[in-house]
Amino acid sequence: MTPGSRRRLVLAGGAIVVLCGFGFLLYGGIGENLVYFLTPSELLARGERAYDTPVRLGGQVLPGSVRWDAEALDLRFRLTDGTQTLVVRSTGAPPQMFREGIGVVVEGRYREGGVFESTNLMVKHSNEYRPPAPGERPQDLYRTLLGEERS
Amino acid sequence: MPGSFVPAVVSRRRYQILGIIALAALVGAELLGLSASPPDRDMGHLQKIMYVHVPAAWSAFLAFFVVFIGSVLYLWKREERYDLLAAAAAEVALVLTALTLALGSIWGRPTWGVWWTWDPRLTTTAILLVMTVGYLALRSFVDEPDRRARWSAAVGILASLNVLVVYKSVQWWRTLHQVQSSPSTVDPAYALGLRLNALAFLLVLVYFILLRYRAARLERLVEAQAEARELAQGEELHV
Amino acid sequence: MSEWRFIVAAYGLTWVVLVAYAIRLQVRLRRLERQLGANGNGAEATP
């Protein structure tokens, strides 16, 4: 074996090791540690350990569950991932896109009373862009909740 | 100049014409996007920020692709022009990546509710930005052209591979940033504006890279002249 | 309306960045060309 071909062989071997490493990272499911937020099911599955530790929680705002107290800037709603549902309490005005049925991510702590106290509420927009259906105005969709605040 | 990718003799005026065309295309595409797209169901008019944020991101990706190609070609062929091309594209990529992040921040504030969050897409993009700064800093600190080219090619390949991670981050990990849109998720009312703006940004990208490449070539000529002068002076002293 | 503030900021920022970078490149090129011309003449004039 000539030195050149041996060198190429070693290089190819190195490249294969690196590629296998990347493949393992991507498809070995190890990257699942890197979640930006937990779902309500995952949080509840932690049981008592979930209490009082700072986490991000993501899901959908359950339609019909939003209670907004404009005086106290106090917002309560139920957050669902389809199987489990949690009560979220948030202070401060939500982003203007906040509405029932939209995806949100909240940062905060889950308290023993069964309420998730959020210090930061973020709206997760889907990758869909659609104009409103005939007869509805976009403002009606996201301002029904906070209409009087924002005019 | 033998083996020149862009002849050094092209007058600056030709680049100016390309620049004017690119910026005019951008004006046209933006006006069309702004006037012709209806408010989005969720975002209202804020959807229009898409026409600058997304094309900026796409053209930044393309610029990193040029960095990758230039760096690999340099290590393979060892011709200076590939190194200069990679360097030119890297600076443009830095500008566009920074713009993308800033525009995303402006878009994120009213839609998500925050200027910044530690979401994988945002974080990997910020890392990419810092890597690009490192690449350019390395270039500016090494004086010997051959060494500079070799080292920055190695660093440039690593940095530009990170683009894949940025692009796929929204699919690999659960993120706040939405996954890539596709024609099936974007209403035709918005797709046309997005495509035209992307095209205009592509022209701007080509204009920037060509201009910066020419500057890189001229810089090398100036360096070579200075070296030759020093050499001549040294010989005079010896005589 | 408040949403337009963000749209104006986004488009304004885009233009500021793109135009500023284009001008910077042009200025840099002009300086290099001048430098190259001056050096060339200078080198020929000295001997």
Added chain:
Amino acid sequence: MGLPREAGRVAAVAWKDLTAERRTKANFNAVVFLAALILFLFGFALGPDAEALRAAAAGALWLTVLFSGVLAFNHSYQVELESGALEALLLYPGDHRSIFLGKLIANLVFVLLVEAIVLPLAAVLYHLPLLRPFPGLAGVLLLGTVGFVTLGTFYAAIASRVRAREVLLPLLLFPMLVPVLLAAVEATGALLAGDPMKESGGWIRLLLIFDVIFFVASFFAFEYVIEE
């Protein structure tokens, strides 16, 4: 060829660096003091809340290792450059990669020694339990340090021969280190908290994979960087 000969070269380079380090000691002592100082500063900056301090301990510990370790890497090449020894080293017959391995081992020993002093100090300052999570914690420290030192030795080969080396090395090194840092901090944090969620295993596997990728990639790329 001969593998024993290469191993001998690796050991010779590592031994030479470590001996030089042991003779002067000044650099090692300064790095240890700096690390202690950074630990103190984190303690002050995070305030008197012991609970907050413990929660931030893993991050503070790793940043301390990073900031102090990065000084060692440049030093290991700089000593060679000042005496013109690197050229001589490159002239020896055989594989340049044994220089990389030798320096890697020397730097690894250096940083691990710094950690051996810093870790007990951090345990005292931040009220950390050390004995209970020890075997796992030592493993995480070792794996994280291997990843850090591998990339550090590689980038220092570039940065140490450049004008602004003090700035350039961290600028090139730290962004690449983010995955290692993240996995190391998460694993350390989980272990220090008693690993209630059994999540340290996943992070340790992640660390191991990054170590392998970074080691193989920089081992082969070193040839391009060191050649003259």
